[in-house]
Amino acid sequence: MNSGNHRPVLLEESVQALAIRPDGRYLDATFGRGGHSRAILARLGRGGRLFGLDRDPDAVAVGQALAKQDHRFGMYHMPFSRLTDVVRELGLLGAIDGLLFDLGVSSPQLDEPHRGFSFSDDGPLDMRMDPTAGEPASRWLALATREEIARVLREYGEERFAGRIATAIVRRRAAAPLTRTRDLAALIEAAVPTREPGKHPATRTFQALRIQINLELDELAAALTQVRDLLAVGGRFVVISFHSLEDRLVKRFVREQARGERFPIGVPVIDRQREPWLEPVGKAVRPSPEEIAANPRARSAIMRIAERCPS
Numbered sequence: 001m002n003s004g005n006h007r008p009v010l011l012e013e014s015v016q017a018l019a020i021r022p023d024g025r026y027l028d029a030t031f032g033r034g035g036h037s038r039a040i041l042a043r044l045g046r047g048g049r050l051f052g053l054d055r056d057p058d059a060v061a062v063g064q065a066l067a068k069q070d071h072r073f074g075m076y077h078m079p080f081s082r083l084t085d086v087v088r089e090l091g092l093l094g095a096i097d098g099l100l101f102d103l104g105v106s107s108p109q110l111d112e113p114h115r116g117f118s119f120s121d122d123g124p125l126d127m128r129m130d131p132t133a134g135e136p137a138s139r140w141l142a143l144a145t146r147e148e149i150a151r152v153l154r155e156y157g158e159e160r161f162a163g164r165i166a167t168a169i170v171r172r173r174a175a176a177p178l179t180r181t182r183d184l185a186a187l188i189e190a191a192v193p194t195r196e197p198g199k200h201p202a203t204r205t206f207q208a209l210r211i212q213i214n215l216e217l218d219e220l221a222a223a224l225t226q227v228r229d230l231l232a233v234g235g236r237f238v239v240i241s242f243h244s245l246e247d248r249l250v251k252r253f254v255r256e257q258a259r260g261e262r263f264p265i266g267v268p269v270i271d272r273q274r275e276p277w278l279e280p281v282g283k284a285v286r287p288s289p290e291e292i293a294a295n296p297r298a299r300s301a302i303m304r305i306a307e308r309c310p311s
Contacts, residue, residue, distance in 0.1 A: 008035030024097035157208030
């Protein structure tokens with residue numbers, strides 16, 4: 001449950017992007033260890049409220065402790081694909097002034113070997129953000145076909161040696177199951193013929209497996225469909241992504257909602273009939289060189305901002 005090594009990425013930039021009002025209602029859909037939430041609370045007045053979600057029980061425990069300290073905060077244990085359930089329960093549909101998604105894995109998850117996210121230390125090959133749900137990576141690797149493994153590594157990890165690694169995994173599991181992170185990392189090192197400068201050969205595979213095991217892209221796609229029901233007019237939607245596929249989903253979503261309803265070619269229509277309800281705010285934001293130097297895990301981050309417009 002340690003949060004000491006966790007450095008929220010684009011902290012000041014994301015909180016500023018939310019354009020926080022002292023009496024506003026805000027939702028941190030990916031609480032993590034609460035860095036963004038604490039920064040939001042610091043800008044809220046006595047009448048403001050903030051709600052946090054996370055599917056990681058360790059993160060929820062941190063959030064529950066924060067809720068005991070600050071009555072303006074409430075914590076919920078669930079994936080952000082169920083945002084609407086929480087907001088409906090609160091009676092705040094269409095009344096959220098700011099919504100934050102900070103995607104990907106948190107530093108404590110990477111740094112705790114027993115979670116199985118990292119190839120740097122030995123641990124069980126798990127990778128579940130919620131260890132109480134779903135199947136661990138070891139089971140998925142034991143059952144998936146070579147073709148399925150290769151597809152996941154190629155699509156989610158952009159791994160050019162996906163086929164080689166998938167073949168090595170299938171051969172290894174025929175002799176003995178893969179259950180430890182260090183064993184998988186060693187297998188990948190042996191299977192990959194060349195190295196990317198400054199990057200461990202297992203980096204892309206571990207990323208791809210994590211995305212698959214937690215259905216991260218499906219979760220994001222489901223959450224995006226709920227944003228319209230949540231935001232108040234003028235409410236801000238802020239997303240920090242760490243993977244090109246995540247960012248592509250977010251960018252396409254904002255673009256399509258800002259364009260509004262599509263009509264068949266040739267149908268006469270004026271702009272207001274398209275009913276766009278979301279408007280991008282500024283350009284995509286990336287971490288500064290100084291932030292990347294202080295926190296190398298920030299290097300792939302990209303933040304997009306949008307605002308709910310009247311419809």
